[in-house]
Amino acid sequence: MKKKATPKRARTKQKRLSPDDRRKEFVAKATEFFSEEGFGGGTRDLARRLGVTQPLLYRYFPSKDDLIKEVYRTVYLEPFDTGWEKLLADRSKPIRDRLYEFYNAYTNVIFNRKWLRIYLYSGLKGLDINRWYVGVVRDKILTRIVRECRHEAGMPLQTKPTAAELEMAWVFHSGIFYYGVRKYIYESPVLESKEQMISDALDAFLAGFERVFGATVAISRAPVKVVG
Amino acid sequence: MKKKATPKRARTKQKRLSPDDRRKEFVAKATEFFSEEGFGGGTRDLARRLGVTQPLLYRYFPSKDDLIKEVYRTVYLEPFDTGWEKLLADRSKPIRDRLYEFYNAYTNVIFNRKWLRIYLYSGLKGLDINRWYVGVVRDKILTRIVRECRHEAGMPLQTKPTAAELEMAWVFHSGIFYYGVRKYIYESPVLESKEQMISDALDAFLAGFERVFGATVAISRAPVKVVG
């Protein structure tokens, strides 16, 4: 008892995409699908959402696993902006402004159902790509943040942050990160203003870093800037 | 081609447990199993780990889902210690000592592969029990912490914390929580001393709370608007 209401006519209306574009379209929709259903979601359901039949998937991807791998690749690699590193290192701006700007931009990218769910799924699976990403966050973001904090506090420059310093940056970073998880995964009520959350977390981090590691040096606090 | 090496002899050795104990044993092992495999893990694999055959599970549990529900129940309810609330409210001790003691005790309970994985899985599934738990953390722990911080800072007592105060407590709490995730789920290197991590996070939180919400700085605080 299948519905057959002029399927051919309907399909011929839409232009045929180039193989590469079609493939990308599949990956994009698959990302959305798996982020909601988990990677246990079936290929038939996925195909139905794509408006095609299930075997067609296997013309574009050798296996479901290969499709999933490509989903990971796009989710993890696509949004990462190398300009962020430069932003964090730009000492012409106050450190607080840099961190505030960075975390607003960063969370604008990762705070959505799709990204967070894919991230958490891959983390639970213990996939290499997740470990790689954690390493990137540590090396490209947190290490840089600690370095800037040390500089700000007039502490001697060290190429590598101490484990305790890095840990403090992790706790700070994770606190912000989990705001997104609470909002988009747990769908729990959160403070409406993400900007204020970041601002307050930043105040606590800078004050804490100074208190724990900086001893005597004071960090003059910049006013909260509400941007974009 | 099944292996049949004297299975009966091996089994008769062990004493038969009472039905209730056997059931509990199953739940305990199932918890371990699902925490590693995810809830997509098969009942046959689970049974193999229990050293029994798969249909036997259905004598103790009506369905796989019922078994899973009981796994959730034990994981979520078992470890929660109501004494923690009293500890947090005990104003004969300095607030920092209370928080330090609480978070050491709390993380001793939840920082293990089993608990964290079950928690994250249930969170991704959007299960009610997860939302319930998040609500408990908010109402029993964070609300109390904020109240104590307000008291400590000599601020007027309010029955309910503001959204911004609660959010700051959440960010602090989540930062500590994610230390466990990084260590036991991502298996990423972390600061060896959990105590130091808690201590430093605590310093940052208390300093930040005072700076952001304390009377003297509240005046100079930039107007971040909390909109609906």
Add this chain to the structure above:
DNA sequence: ACCGTTGTTTATCGACCGATCACTTATTAA
């Protein structure tokens, strides 16, 4: 020693999954 009760296994069912193949339809080039 017997029997009923309970615990456990073997065998199997229907549903669903990922994947493959033969076939049909649409597009492009000559």
Add this chain to the structure above:
DNA sequence: TTAATAAGTGATCGGTCGATAAACAACGGT
């Protein structure tokens, strides 16, 4: 127009899943 090629579908396979039924084994009361 037609032949070649690519895109897409229907049917189906082997495997695994959760769950059930019936047979079997172990224990306890009498």
